[in-house]
Amino acid sequence: MIQDIAPHTFHIAYRPDRTPKPSDRLMVCRADTFFLTDGAQGAGFPRFDAIPDPGPVRWLFEIDETGFYLCEGEPSLPPGGFFRPVSFFRQTGAVAPAMAKWQRFAGVTAWQIVRWYRDTRFCSRCGGKLTHSEKERMLFCKACGQTIYPRISPALIIAVYDGERLLMSRYRHSRDTGPLGETGVLPAGYMEVGETPEQAAAREVWEETGVHIKNVRYYKSQPWALTDTLLLGIVAELDGSDKITLQEDELSAAGWVHRQEIVRETNDFSLTNEMICAFASGRL
Ligand SMILES: [Zn+2]
Incomplete structure (x- = not known):
């Protein structure tokens, strides 16, 4: 997942009085793009000493000993750099651009804070x-x-299984086609006021697919900065009938997919993909 950056360590502790070091990084954000430069590990955020006069900066966070600061002015930028949209940070697979994962995580995390300050x-x-x-x-x-x-909004991703089969679905707005085992997702949704995660999981699965669940347990979590969300991965077993009644406002398809029909890239950054891969390989 995108937050799994070991051996690097993320530190969110608030340190507005920390003095920037030359090796710290500057994040220059314009609209929904960030300024990057090329380095030994591919694209990355420029070092502090690459922008001699950054103007006012605001503390964001630290990865290992490297501080990240947001540029609040409009400094002159070094030649050879380029702006890339936030979507650049989460591109995966064979065609993904070269960029160290800890800097990708820094990028999406900064974007959440930047949007919050902006709005x-x-x-x-x-x-x-x-x-x-x-x-x-x-x-x-x-x-x-x-x-x-x-803003941090809790939401759930629910892997519902029935023996060797996993409940998978596709959102109405998705442009993916083909078998659910290759491009499908899992039931998911935001928690409502007053709910426990267990109650929210049961409600979401029932609303989207019309099936009931039991033996609900926690799997893993993921801070998903792009939507200000804390995702909780939930695993549950089918309870009763496997007949699916599709929530057509939200989904275009849903079905039970056998473990062996699941084909995924394992280097995706999302908790959804991690859970689907875990089920396919018998780890869930
Ligand atoms: Zn007031």
Whole structure:
């Protein structure tokens, strides 16, 4: 998954008073693109010393000892660099561009913080201008005291199995075609107010496919920065009838796929793919 960057380690601790080092990285974001330069490991974020006059910067996070800072001004950029859209960071497979995984993870994680700062400037209660906290990644309103933290919405991905078969589906908006075993996904959705993950899993699977589940257990999680989501991977067993009633507003297809009919690339960055591969190889 995209957050699995070992032996590198991600540190989100808030350190706005940290002094930048020449080897730290600068993230220059324009619209939904980031400035990259070429290096020994392929594309990457420019070092601090490659941009002599970066203007105002804001602390983001650290990977190992390397700090990442967001450029808040419009510095002059070194020649040879290029802007790439956020989708560049999650391209996988044989045609994926060269870029170290820890920098891809830095890119999508920065994008979540950048969007939050960009879209959270005024108090939603009184309309006052928001101020950055010195102590934590939080914005507050001096007028009314409201505090605002980054958006993180819990959501579920559910692998429902019946013996050797996995319940797979396809979203209505998907342009994928072909067998579900090659391009299908798993039932998924956001948690609602007041729900436990177990209740949300049962509701989502029933809403999308009309089947009931039992023996619900936790698998793994994934912070999915592109949608401000914390994904919880859930495994469950079919309970009762395997008859599928498709939720046609959301899905174009759903079906039971035998373990041996599943064909996936194992180097995908998503929890969905990790769970599908785990089922196919008998690890789920
Ligand atoms: Zn306010």
